[in-house]
Amino acid sequence: MPITRxxxxxxxxxxxxxxxxxxxxxxQPGGKTPGAPAAAPGAGAIPSAGGGSTKDGILVLLTLYxxxxxxxxxxxxxxxxxLGGRSALGYQPNEVLPLxxxxxxxxxxxxxxxxxxxxxxxxxRGVGYPNPNRSHxxxxxxxxxxxxxxxxxxGWVGRWLDKTGxxxxxxxxxxxxxxxxFGGDSAAGAAIPVGELTLPGGPxxxxxxxxxxxxxxxxxxxxxxxxQSGKDLLTxxxxxxxxLAGQPANSDATAGSTSLEGTGGANxxxxxxxxxxxxxxxxxPTRVYGVSLGGFDTHANEKATHAGLMADVxxxxxxxxxxxxxxxxxxxxxxxxxxxxxxxVAANGSGGTDHGTAAPMFVAGPRVKGGFYGDEPSxxxxxxxxxxxTTDFRSVYATLLEQLIGVEAKASLGKxxxxxxxx
Amino acid sequence: xxxxxxxxxxxxxxxxxxxxxxxxxxxxxxxxxxxxTVDKLVxxxxxxxxxxxxxxxxxxxxPVIAQPADEAARRAAQQAEQRANxxxxxxxxQWWLDRMVLSTTPLRERLTLFWHDHFATSIQKVKEPxxxxxxNEIFRTAGAGNFEALAQAVARDPAMLVWLDANENKKGxxxxxxxxxxxxxxxxxxxxxxxxxxxxxxxxxxxxxxxRRTGAFSVLPAQHDSAAKTIFGQTGNFGGEDVVRMAVAQPxxxxxxxxxxxxxxxxxAGASDPVVRQLAAGFAKDLDVGKLVRAILLHPEFVAPxxxxxxxxxxxxxxxxxxxxxxxxxxxxxxNLPQTLEGLGQQPFAPPSVGGxxxxxxxxxxxxxxxRLRFASTVAARARLDGIASASVAxxxxxxxxxxxxxxxxPSTSAGLAKVANDPKALLTIALVAPEYVLA
Numbered sequence: 001m002p003i004t005r006x007x008x009x010x011x012x013x014x015x016x017x018x019x020x021x022x023x024x025x026x027x028q029p030g031g032k033t034p035g036a037p038a039a040a041p042g043a044g045a046i047p048s049a050g051g052g053s054t055k056d057g058i059l060v061l062l063t064l065y066x067x068x069x070x071x072x073x074x075x076x077x078x079x080x081x082x083l084g085g086r087s088a089l090g091y092q093p094n095e096v097l098p099l100x101x102x103x104x105x106x107x108x109x110x111x112x113x114x115x116x117x118x119x120x121x122x123x124x125r126g127v128g129y130p131n132p133n134r135s136h137x138x139x140x141x142x143x144x145x146x147x148x149x150x151x152x153x154x155g156w157v158g159r160w161l162d163k164t165g166x167x168x169x170x171x172x173x174x175x176x177x178x179x180x181x182f183g184g185d186s187a188a189g190a191a192i193p194v195g196e197l198t199l200p201g202g203p204x205x206x207x208x209x210x211x212x213x214x215x216x217x218x219x220x221x222x223x224x225x226x227x228q229s230g231k232d233l234l235t236x237x238x239x240x241x242x243x244l245a246g247q248p249a250n251s252d253a254t255a256g257s258t259s260l261e262g263t264g265g266a267n268x269x270x271x272x273x274x275x276x277x278x279x280x281x282x283x284x285p286t287r288v289y290g291v292s293l294g295g296f297d298t299h300a301n302e303k304a305t306h307a308g309l310m311a312d313v314x315x316x317x318x319x320x321x322x323x324x325x326x327x328x329x330x331x332x333x334x335x336x337x338x339x340x341x342x343x344x345v346a347a348n349g350s351g352g353t354d355h356g357t358a359a360p361m362f363v364a365g366p367r368v369k370g371g372f373y374g375d376e377p378s379x380x381x382x383x384x385x386x387x388x389x390t391t392d393f394r395s396v397y398a399t400l401l402e403q404l405i406g407v408e409a410k411a412s413l414g415k416x417x418x419x420x421x422x423x
Numbered sequence: 424x425x426x427x428x429x430x431x432x433x434x435x436x437x438x439x440x441x442x443x444x445x446x447x448x449x450x451x452x453x454x455x456x457x458x459x460t461v462d463k464l465v466x467x468x469x470x471x472x473x474x475x476x477x478x479x480x481x482x483x484x485x486p487v488i489a490q491p492a493d494e495a496a497r498r499a500a501q502q503a504e505q506r507a508n509x510x511x512x513x514x515x516x517q518w519w520l521d522r523m524v525l526s527t528t529p530l531r532e533r534l535t536l537f538w539h540d541h542f543a544t545s546i547q548k549v550k551e552p553x554x555x556x557x558x559n560e561i562f563r564t565a566g567a568g569n570f571e572a573l574a575q576a577v578a579r580d581p582a583m584l585v586w587l588d589a590n591e592n593k594k595g596x597x598x599x600x601x602x603x604x605x606x607x608x609x610x611x612x613x614x615x616x617x618x619x620x621x622x623x624x625x626x627x628x629x630x631x632x633x634x635r636r637t638g639a640f641s642v643l644p645a646q647h648d649s650a651a652k653t654i655f656g657q658t659g660n661f662g663g664e665d666v667v668r669m670a671v672a673q674p675x676x677x678x679x680x681x682x683x684x685x686x687x688x689x690x691x692a693g694a695s696d697p698v699v700r701q702l703a704a705g706f707a708k709d710l711d712v713g714k715l716v717r718a719i720l721l722h723p724e725f726v727a728p729x730x731x732x733x734x735x736x737x738x739x740x741x742x743x744x745x746x747x748x749x750x751x752x753x754x755x756x757x758x759n760l761p762q763t764l765e766g767l768g769q770q771p772f773a774p775p776s777v778g779g780x781x782x783x784x785x786x787x788x789x790x791x792x793x794x795r796l797r798f799a800s801t802v803a804a805r806a807r808l809d810g811i812a813s814a815s816v817a818x819x820x821x822x823x824x825x826x827x828x829x830x831x832x833x834p835s836t837s838a839g840l841a842k843v844a845n846d847p848k849a850l851l852t853i854a855l856v857a858p859e860y861v862l863a
Binding site: 065134135136137138168173175176177178183190191192193197199200201204205207208209210211212213214215216217218219220221222223224225226227228229230232233236237294297299300301348349350351352354355384 | 587588591592593595596597598599600603607613618732733734735766767768775776777778781783784785787788789790791792793794796797800801833834835836838839840842843846849852853856857858859861862
């Protein structure tokens with residue numbers, strides 16, 4: 001691991017659950033909520049169900065690890081320069097799913113095309129940031145911290161968590177590890193596995209575990225975090241057990257295999273999104289969920305690999321929105337898909353593409369104003385063989401923070417960014 | 424120095440360099456003293472005492488499919504190979520875990536794990552367990568030697584060639600995957616090379632091939648771009664070996680590698696950290712990894728409080744250290760050990776990316792805490808706990824601390840242990856997930 005760059009400082013959280021009806025999460029006395037914006041339901045409150053304010057949304061962040069090939073996802077099929085650089089890797093006009101503006105979806109994004117036709121999918125074109133970094137790790141750090149110029153260690157959602165109390169359920173990441181997105185200075189989201197959440201042992205062991213997880217005076221920061229992770233586990237385990245008591249798992253959404261070639265994203269996407277859907281429908285107070293899929297680092301023999309990944313994303317996302325249909329909580333959900341970078345315009349001769357820059361972001365949900373946003377980057381006016389970005393990714397984050405979460409974006413992003421009007 | 428402090432320092436030394444000390448091992452090391460114990464740990468010229476009882480895993484070569492074969496026969500052969508690979512991968516995993524558990528020269532295995540993390544390569548893409556084993560042996564045999572020799576060996580290692588698409592890197596059609604990670608992750612660190620260095624470096628590695636049939640490395644002259652390249656400001660007719668040599672000779676390399684080793688054994692620190700710079704100055708002279716590790720273990724900052732509380736056990740260290748302490752082998756930890764390590768986030772031979780595994784806070788999520796608790800409960804049920812059971816209830820927490828080579832328990836853990844002191848298995852379970860034990 002390249003030293004500390006993926007670490008974030010996590011201090012003491014204090015969270016408690018009052019499990020009445022399994023839905024109401026109460027803040028412990030002394031929980032700090034300085035600066036919690038009035039518009040944010042935040043921890044502890046049950047946000048009003050859909051139909052009211054658009055600022056009570058639920059954000060689902062889908063991270064595509066490895067650098068998704070944006071040009072083979074949203075395909076500029078009418079531009080001769082597309083196939084010019086990708087004769088074998090590219091798709092012919094008769095293979096793609098046209099969306100308008102000379103752009104089309106990858107053939108396997110049929111369900112996403114359905115969301116587009118239903119005007120529930122916004123596509124922000126040419127998203128990136130100045131001086132693009134082509135390292136997976138550095139660029140993902142930039143996307144997850146939203147601080148391109150510095151080695152920022154907190155995440156853009158983590159900084160929102162810092163300001164809104166101490167309930168670990170506010171942000172849930174599905175999987176073992178917690179992406180930088182969810183790490184703040186003093187607060188952090190919880191990570192939960194796709195599978196069984198039951199703790200081993202009986203009440204005596206649990207009570208001993210709870211006692212051993214109490215904060216200790218003089219404990220080192222890491223030791224304090226070990227204790228806090230135990231405390232949060234008990235909180236989350238109890239709350240989720242209550243929440244999911246009446247929400248059976250989708251039998252089709254069994255745990256999948258691990259990702260093909262690293263760069264994150266351990267589980268296949270469908271079971272992750274199935275768990276999110278169950279938690280949403282059960283009324284979890286969670287405002288931000290994290291899911292992920294890996295394997296997008298397609299340097300060689302990309303076409304089949306990428307087509308498989310497109311199908312995975314399409315199947316999982318389509319099933320997710322289908323399972324939320326008719327649920328008032330489901331109407332609050334907005335799913336946002338992004339990757340650390342796109343890939344080169346021209347194929348590399350190994351039937352793949354090397355690390356690139358700007359790429360489209362996808363924003364889906366019943367509340368989303370479907371359509372194209374931002375300008376499609378030129379395929380000829382390039383920066384060293386790579387696309388020039390047209391929309392800063394922090395503009396998308398600013399929109400999500402202000403219009404969906406209902407907080408001032410500047411507090412998390414450091415400076416103002418022009419919103420993208422997809423909400 | 425008080426006896427307790429010496430004991431505490433040597434226990435720390437063993438946790439970092441040797442997967443933890445067993446009680447009798449710690450007693451003997453305390454009698455010998457800190458420096459003598461360092462010298463014993465870093466002496467890798469002696470054969471490992473467990474080696475003889477642990478034959479290397481065997482592998483069946485991939486089947487040769489007669490050409491032309493019909494589609495059904497081809498698919499059947501492919502499926503048979505996948506099945507064989509899964510089974511061989513499982514055995515390879517258990518073999519390495521047992522080596523770590525039983526090794527009498529544990530620093531060798533600890534360094535093997537370190538380099539596996541540094542030159543992170545995953546079986547998920549490499550597929551063939553035998554190639555992962557061969558790479559693992561490079562780390563084991565060359566991991567304490569000269570760093571350039573190690574880097575040269577890894578650059579032509581078949582698993583690495585498959586992992587970073589070497590076979591696709593051809594004259595006129597360079598593939599940057601290997602050259603980029605070589606500079607960014609393996610030798611220099613980000614910011615110490617240019618995009619042009621990556622592009623030109625990729626050209627120098629064109630034609631480097633792994634022959635799947637023979638398992639041999641070769642440079643195919645027809646695929647190698649032998650024209651001039653400009654890398655790190657030098658222009659020449661460079662090949663891949665030149666690029667590795669030139670990268671290792673860059674001033675940024677020694678501090679970067681030193682920072683990785685210091686961060687792995689002492690506490691996280693970047694290349695500009697004063698201790699790292701001081702150690703790197705020595706390392707730059709000979710690139711001798713073994714000497715650098717010895718210097719790290721003997722550095723006053725290694726036993727300073729910031730280092731003593733500066734690392735969380737990686738899951739493999741956590742599992743291996745626990746099995747060593749409890750005298751269990753990998754198989755005895757239950758058939759689900761591979762799933763346990765997956766649930767803890769660190770499967771051997773399957774790092775999450777070419778960047779290896781993150782450190783410290785990365786391991787401290789609620790999800791990993793749950794798997795730790797389950798593992799602790801499983802091994803506590805399987806271990807022989809006579810030594811704890813025979814102690815009085817009041818003395819049992821101290822007996823567990825001695826068993827696990829922990830200095831002692833803080834107030835919260837003590838309160839938790841007191842609730843289960845009448846049940847040795849529950850007592851051990853709680854001790855194994857306590858902060859005092861989870862930290863390295």
